[in-house]
Amino acid sequence: MPVIEIHMLEGRDLGKKKALVKNVTRAVCESLDVKPETVRIILSEMSRENYAAAGTLFCEKQSL
């Protein structure tokens, strides 16, 4: 009964989110031999003001 949290920059549309949870669930089920009904996925979206790499917020950078 895996629980998966995906932190990602905000801005993906509903179609991408649907594809994401469908594809990740399939990858988890095939890899761990569990049933899809047991898999829960939380999408945790971050604004570019709330995510940093190398000490710099993404809103201070150009590209994704």
Add this chain to the structure above:
Amino acid sequence: MPVIEIHMLEGRDLGKKKALVKNVTRAVCESLDVKPETVRIILSEMSRENYAAAGTLFCEKQSL
């Protein structure tokens, strides 16, 4: 000094949230024998576009 994060679908009103943190804090204190002042609770609300079970987002389903 427990720290508790509760992921739940968004949409609960303030009264429900008040009851939730009060009741969960009491349950933790009684079970673990700690003082209420040491317990912190983070409510992490998810939209129905950001939570999935069995590979399907909740916004694609009817009921909670």
Add this chain to the structure above:
Amino acid sequence: MPVIEIHMLEGRDLGKKKALVKNVTRAVCESLDVKPETVRIILSEMSRENYAAAGTLFCEKQSL
């Protein structure tokens, strides 16, 4: 379908853990009006070397 993560210092015995998940699940169900089958709880135990308050690890302090 709430997912709850409880961070706490390690060392609680099985009886306390059983009571904790039972009591917290009940508190969540009563407060949010959800069914117990939908509630998952993750216990995330920390050693005293891996938890700090006020800039000091718990292994450097006397009491819990």
Add this chain to the structure above:
Amino acid sequence: MPVIEIHMLEGRDLGKKKALVKNVTRAVCESLDVKPETVRIILSEMSRENYAAAGTLFCEKQSL
């Protein structure tokens, strides 16, 4: 630059873990159109004493 945390019951061997991170990374990259180098995955294993559904720890149940 997604960061993914997968909470799962402990006991999977190294081969399953290798497959899991490879397959989930591919699923994320294809769904979100990001490069593999940007994807980090944290595997967070739980003992059956530390994971509960419906108010009952997994060590109190028979099957996964």
Add this chain to the structure above:
Amino acid sequence: MPVIEIHMLEGRDLGKKKALVKNVTRAVCESLDVKPETVRIILSEMSRENYAAAGTLFCEKQSL
């Protein structure tokens, strides 16, 4: 390649967030002897309706 999540009450302006990720990244690099490029920081802001201590939400209290 540390990943850091900072849960904090919402309301800090961009300048404070910039300083926060810069200073925490430096503290992590100096303490663990890692390079800044490997450090990612997620800022997870909570409203006062979604954070509690001692069983009481922050929106029910006066001060931070």
Add this chain to the structure above:
Amino acid sequence: MPVIEIHMLEGRDLGKKKALVKNVTRAVCESLDVKPETVRIILSEMSRENYAAAGTLFCEKQSL
């Protein structure tokens, strides 16, 4: 009252952990103008079998 979780590869000795929580707490306090007593830090250590970048576990790579 920030709560900080630091995910990092296991293997740091107690001295490094002490320095880490001391320095990160100071960085947070100076940046956000909060008191040290309000800051909690959780160190979440990962084995090299449980952390991946670019679809590959760290135990399959040479260097940190």
